[in-house]
Structures are given as C-alpha cells and as structure tokens.
Amino acid sequence: MLYLKHFLIIIFFLFLTGLIEPASFNRLDLINCMPVHGHMLNSGPYRNKRIPNSPSFYFEHKAPLRETNGQVSQVFSLIFKDNDPDLMDVYFTEDRNPTIYKSSIKDGKVIIRAHRPTVFQLWAVARKGENTFIAHTNCMLFGNSKTKAERIIFFPKTPEAPYIEMQASKQPYWPQTGQEFIFRISSKTGFVRFALPTDLMVLSNNKVFALKSYDRLRYVYTPAHDQYLRKAGVRAGRNDILFTQLREADHCFNLTHTLYVHRSRTAFENYAIGAAVFGASCFFFIGWIILNRKRRTPW
Amino acid sequence: MVNRVRMICQHISFVLLIYGGRLGIHLGSSLPCFACPFVNGCGGHCYLMILQRSRVGFQVTFDYLFSRAGLEVLWPFVVFLLFFVPLSKLWCGWLCPFCLFQDWITMIRKKLGIREMIFSRKTHIRLRPIKYILLVLLILIPLCIANFNLHSDWALPFCRICPAKPILPMFAGNFTHFHLDFTNTVTLCFTALSMVITGGLLVGIFFKERFFCLFCPMLGLMHIFRRLSPVRFEKDISGCTGCGNCERICPVDIHEVHLENEKKDVFMQNCMGCMHCVESCPGDNVLSFKWFGFTLFSSSRNYLSLKRKQ
Numbered sequence: 001m002l003y004l005k006h007f008l009i010i011i012f013f014l015f016l017t018g019l020i021e022p023a024s025f026n027r028l029d030l031i032n033c034m035p036v037h038g039h040m041l042n043s044g045p046y047r048n049k050r051i052p053n054s055p056s057f058y059f060e061h062k063a064p065l066r067e068t069n070g071q072v073s074q075v076f077s078l079i080f081k082d083n084d085p086d087l088m089d090v091y092f093t094e095d096r097n098p099t100i101y102k103s104s105i106k107d108g109k110v111i112i113r114a115h116r117p118t119v120f121q122l123w124a125v126a127r128k129g130e131n132t133f134i135a136h137t138n139c140m141l142f143g144n145s146k147t148k149a150e151r152i153i154f155f156p157k158t159p160e161a162p163y164i165e166m167q168a169s170k171q172p173y174w175p176q177t178g179q180e181f182i183f184r185i186s187s188k189t190g191f192v193r194f195a196l197p198t199d200l201m202v203l204s205n206n207k208v209f210a211l212k213s214y215d216r217l218r219y220v221y222t223p224a225h226d227q228y229l230r231k232a233g234v235r236a237g238r239n240d241i242l243f244t245q246l247r248e249a250d251h252c253f254n255l256t257h258t259l260y261v262h263r264s265r266t267a268f269e270n271y272a273i274g275a276a277v278f279g280a281s282c283f284f285f286i287g288w289i290i291l292n293r294k295r296r297t298p299w
Numbered sequence: 300m301v302n303r304v305r306m307i308c309q310h311i312s313f314v315l316l317i318y319g320g321r322l323g324i325h326l327g328s329s330l331p332c333f334a335c336p337f338v339n340g341c342g343g344h345c346y347l348m349i350l351q352r353s354r355v356g357f358q359v360t361f362d363y364l365f366s367r368a369g370l371e372v373l374w375p376f377v378v379f380l381l382f383f384v385p386l387s388k389l390w391c392g393w394l395c396p397f398c399l400f401q402d403w404i405t406m407i408r409k410k411l412g413i414r415e416m417i418f419s420r421k422t423h424i425r426l427r428p429i430k431y432i433l434l435v436l437l438i439l440i441p442l443c444i445a446n447f448n449l450h451s452d453w454a455l456p457f458c459r460i461c462p463a464k465p466i467l468p469m470f471a472g473n474f475t476h477f478h479l480d481f482t483n484t485v486t487l488c489f490t491a492l493s494m495v496i497t498g499g500l501l502v503g504i505f506f507k508e509r510f511f512c513l514f515c516p517m518l519g520l521m522h523i524f525r526r527l528s529p530v531r532f533e534k535d536i537s538g539c540t541g542c543g544n545c546e547r548i549c550p551v552d553i554h555e556v557h558l559e560n561e562k563k564d565v566f567m568q569n570c571m572g573c574m575h576c577v578e579s580c581p582g583d584n585v586l587s588f589k590w591f592g593f594t595l596f597s598s599s600r601n602y603l604s605l606k607r608k609q
Contacts, residue, residue: 066363
C-alpha cells in the first residue's frame with residue numbers, strides 16, 4: 001500500500017511535468033485539430049488558377065523579448081520568396097494615432113520596440129517589376145519603461161495601397177485558435193478601387209485553405225486548434241498567413257496578412273468532469289473525516 | 300461585542316473586495332488578504348498573484364531582476380507593506396473575504412449541531428511548515444519558468460490550486476472555475492489538483508474552523524514581516540492563571556498563548572488577530588492587542604462576565 005502511494009505520486013509528478021501523457025490525449029487532439037473554419041470552401045489543399053497557391057511576401061512573428069530597460073521588443077522576419085525587390089519599405093502606426101513611422105530592415109528582420117502598452121499595425125511594401133507586394137500584420141506589446149522607444153516619422157510612397165485588414169475582434173485577450181476573425185480588403189484611405197477577389201486564401205500549418213466572402217466585402221476565418229500550440233505553452237503562437245491577389249490593368253497587388261494566433265484559453269475546459277472531480281473529492285474527504293474523526297477532549 | 304464589530308468589518312470588506320470594482324473602487328493589486336483577481340469586478344487583488352507574475356513578480360530572468368527594471372518587482376512589495384504595516388495580521392481576522400467565507404461555513408456547521416474536528420498538537424506542528432513551503436514554491440516556480448525553461452503552464456502556480464479561485468468568483472455569479480482543462484497534461488494536472496484541493500479544503504473548512512488558514516501562505520508572509528508593524532499581541536505572564544480558555548476558544552487551536560511563560564510577545568504564526576482569546580480571558584489586561592503601545596483591546600474579568608450574561 002505504501003509503495004502504491006509512492007508510485008501514484010511519481011506518476012502524478014510525471015504528468016505534471018508533461019513528461020508522460022495519457023493515450024486518450026492524442027485521440028482528443030485529433031478531434032480538436034480538425035479545421036473549424038465556418039466559411040471554408042475546401043478542407044484539403046486548395047488550388048485556384050487566379051491566386052497563387054502560397055504567399056510570396058509576408059511577416060513572420062517571433063517571440064517578444066522584454067529588455068532590461070523595461071521596453072518590449074518584437075522581431076518580425078520578412079519572408080520574400082522572390083529575391084532582391086526593387087523597393088522595400090516597412091512602416092507602422094501606434095494605437096489609433098494616424099502618424100506613420102518608418103522601421104529599418106536588417107537581414108530581413110524588423111524590430112519594433114514599445115515603452116508602454118501599444119497596439120501596432122505594420123505594413124511592408126515591396127515592388128518588383130509590375131508586381132507590388134503588401135504585407136500587413138498587427139501586434140500588441142506591453143512595454144513599461146521611461147526610456148521612450150525611438151521613432152522616425154515616415155511618409156510612404158504608396159499610402160493608398162490596399163491591404164488585408166483584420167477587424168477588431170470582440171473576443172477578449174489575444175487572438176486564439178477557435179475564435180472568429182473578420183477580414184476585409186482595405187486601404188489607408190478606406191476606399192478600395194480594385195475589383196475584389198472571390199477568394200481569400202489561408203496558409204496555416206503548411207496547408208492552404210480558401211475562405212468565402214460572406215457579403216462580398218468581409219471574410220470570416222476561424223483558426224483551427226493545434227496540437228503543437230496546446231503543448232507548447234500559453235505564450236507560443238502560430239503564424240497563419242492570409243493572402244490574395246488583386247489586379248488592376250497590368251499591375252498586380254499581392255496582399256498578405258499575418259495573424260499570430262495563440263492556443264485557446266477556454267476551448268478545452270470541461271465543466272462536467274471538473275464538477276464530478278470536485279464532488280468526488282468532497283465525498284472522499286467527508287468519508288475520510290467521518291471515519292477518522294476524534295472526539296473533542298472534554299475539558 | 301468585539302466579535303460583532305469584527306463580523307461587521309468582515310462583511311463590509313467582503314462587499315468592497317468582491318463587488319467594489321462594480322462601484323468603481325479598486326484598492327490595487329497588493330492587498331494582504333485573499334481578494335481574488337479572478338472575481339469579475341473585484342475591488343482589489345491579492346498580493347500573492349503579483350508575486351508570481353512576470354515583470355512585477357518573480358517570473359523574470361535574473362538579468363532583469365538585478366537590473367534597474369527589476370525595481371518593478373520591489374514596487375508592489377512596497378505597496379503591500381503600506382497596506383500591511385498599519386494592521387498586520389488583523390487583515391486576516393478582520394478583513395479577508397475568504398476568512399469570512401470560512402466563518403459562514405462554520406456558522407452553518409454550528410447551526411446543524413455538528414461537532415468540530417480536532418487536531419492533535421503533533422498534527423498542528425506538522426502542518427505549520429506547509430504555508431512556508433507554498434510561499435517558497437510560489438517564488439521559485441516563476442523564477443524557474445523565466446530562467447530554467449520550466450513549462451509556461453506552471454505560471455501562477457499557487458493561483459492554479461488556490462481554493463479561493465473557484466469559490467470566490469461564485470459570489471459574482473461565475474461558476475466557470477470548476478473545470479478540468481484538457482489543453483495538455485500540465486493544465487489537466489493543475490486543474491484536477493485544484494478541484495481535489497478545493498473539495499478537500501471545503502470539507503475541511505466545514506469540519507474545522509478556519510481550516511484553510513493553517514495552510515495560507517499569505518499568513519506565513521505576514522508573519523515574516525510582523526515585526527515591521529506596530530500591532531502587538533502581548534501576554535502579561537504574571538497575571539495568567541493558566542485556565543486554558545485562550546486555547547479552547549482559538550479557531551486555529553494555538554496552544555502557545557496558553558503555555559507561554561517567558562516571552563511577552565504571543566503573536567504566533569497561525570494567529571490572525573480574531574481576538575477570541577482576549578475576549579475569553581478572565582484576567583484583567585493579561586492578553587492585549589496593542590497598536591504603537593496604545594491598547595486596542597485587552598482582556599477583562601468584567602467584559603467576560605458581561606459576555607456570559609448575554
């Protein structure tokens with residue numbers, strides 16, 4: 001009996017450290033990893049003749065880093081499949097402030113720093129021949145420093161360039177798998193002069209899916225749950241790339257938006273089992289106390 | 300009389316700390332009592348949560364901790380001291396919402412006529428280090444997350460198993476903390492442990508008055524810094540008859556107050572300043588709570604006889 005108790009404690013500790021997992025977990029993962037897009041056209045790899053099958057220019061989020069002066073920095077990798085663009089600019093805005101700031105690119109990487117809690121919107125514009133590539137993303141950094149982050153005001157040459165914009169989510173906290181996100185093609189002026197594409201594509205976990213526009217202006221995307229994210233921890237994220245192509249005369253705009261999603265905070269919570277464990281625990285301890293109760297010493 | 304005033308204070312504090320946020324009142328995040336931040340619209344947070352957090356708590360790298368930015372870890376502690384110093388452990392007996400919840404459960408038990416469970420002195424001595432072990436772990440685990448790649452799902456380790464987390468939000472209509480989280484094995488183990496601990500402590504609270512206070516790391520933390528506070532609990536050894544009323548009436552069965560015959564200071568580590576013992580002491584000025592030398596309340600033969608008549 002004594003050895004059984006020790007054995008159970010060791011097994012529990014191994015579970016707690018994540019070193020071993022019950023087999024049923026993997027089955028649960030398989031169920032929860034099924035795509036949950038509400039407006040998806042295909043469930044498998046998608047091929048559209050008009051839109052390329054993979055994004056060619058996009059941001060990739062890296063893990064944010066807290067610096068010793070209290071600022072928080074976030075590194076983005078700029079992935080560009082066609083090398084050597086003729087022109088490349090990266091700029092960003094802070095919160096709802098309309099001022100546009102320039103960011104420098106070093107070795108294909110962009111670093112954004114925040115000294116206070118800030119929501120950033122980033123754009124990267126590259127040109128090659130008659131192709132314009134516009135990557136967009138947003139992120140929130142919780143800086144807390146008296147040392148202000150340096151900013152260089154910038155006047156972009158293509159402020160009217162269209163991009164894939166994510167509408168503010170009603171869900172609290174950061175973007176999570178299983179939540180619904182609404183996207184639309186937008187431009188800084190709020191006016192889109194281009195014929196809208198019929199499909200918006202998503203590259204997620206090396207699979208390409210197509211999203212249908214439900215009112216010709218907006219697209220709904222629900223990122224699928226991910227076994228890796230579930231195991232990796234609360235701060236781990238996944239880069240889901242939304243992309244499409246717009247054409248105006250001979251000019252072609254390749255748009256991408258990087259959605260950095262974290263694992264769902266509530267999707268895997270089971271209230272019935274929780275209540276059952278709580279109830280079983282209560283019954284166990286009531287029984288244990290009644291059986292082992294000592295009478296109060298008469299004074 | 301004192302007990303009635305204490306209950307009134309506890310109820311006012313409960314309303315303030317559980318519903319205060321809905322009235323626009325927020326006393327900050329460094330309160331020395333179990334004001335749970337998981338309560339929607341609460342009026343203040345428990346300092347233990349801040350201790351475990353990143354940036355303002357101990358979930359930071361050693362580089363950060365020993366840099367200028369590391370002073371941010373010190374700031375909530377200063378605020379904690381500002382709250383703690385004037386009242387010391389009276390926070391527990393007079394203002395803690397979770398203690399009031401325990402008192403309600405005890406009242407139900409007494410109404411039902413069920414006898415209290417008793418622990419031997421040996422058991423009490425064995426249980427004492429648990430609160431300090433929990434306190435050390437809730438500092439060490441966040442440090443290990445930030446510095447030694449411990450899985451990030453270990454973040455806020457004490458909050459994950461704290462019984463106040465599922466219980467107190469119920470008073471704000473939130474029952475969602477009674478769950479098992481199947482995200483991964485770490486979250487599953489923590490939530491299962493939380494449910495087992497909550498169930499066990501709830502039963503324990505029913506059968507033993509102030510049962511959770513025997514394990515409360517906040518009480519341990521406050522006991523470490525009790526000397527900074529002007530609140531003193533003193534015993535006049537020459538006047539003590541050794542009747543043992545103080546031990547019998549004590550909700551956490553402190554026997555040292557009864558047995559102490561050398562030191563004046565009897566503010567023991569499990570003592571939360573409920574003043575039950577002072578009320579029940581038949582000796583004049585034998586037990587007294589003092590604040591900067593000024594007597595807040597002291598035992599009196601007349602008070603006890605009046606109380607018995609009531």
